[in-house]
Amino acid sequence: MFVCVCNALNQGDVKRAATEGNATRPAEVFRFHGCQPQCGKCACHMRSELSQHCCSADGAQDRVIANVAADQAIAAE
Numbered sequence: 001m002f003v004c005v006c007n008a009l010n011q012g013d014v015k016r017a018a019t020e021g022n023a024t025r026p027a028e029v030f031r032f033h034g035c036q037p038q039c040g041k042c043a044c045h046m047r048s049e050l051s052q053h054c055c056s057a058d059g060a061q062d063r064v065i066a067n068v069a070a071d072q073a074i075a076a077e
């Protein structure tokens with residue numbers, strides 16, 4: 001199942017960006033795969049996928065939560 005239709009990124013691609021590229025936010029997933037966001041409709045789904053694939057052992061889960069909070073604060077401005 002595609003997470004990002006515009007860039008044909010599926011759940012495995014998001015997981016690989018999180019595990020191999022330490023991605024904790026959508027922009028880092030796009031960067032890892034050498035692409036850019038187009039419509040942006042995948043952002044929420046991608047954040048959800050990232051939160052499932054990041055482990056808490058190295059604080060990655062905390063970074064995801066912090067990044068989501070920062071993204072929400074920016075969106076609210």
Ligand code: FES
Pocket residue numbers: 003004005006007036037038039040041042043
């Ligand atoms: S679905 Fe990801 S940028 Fe459009």
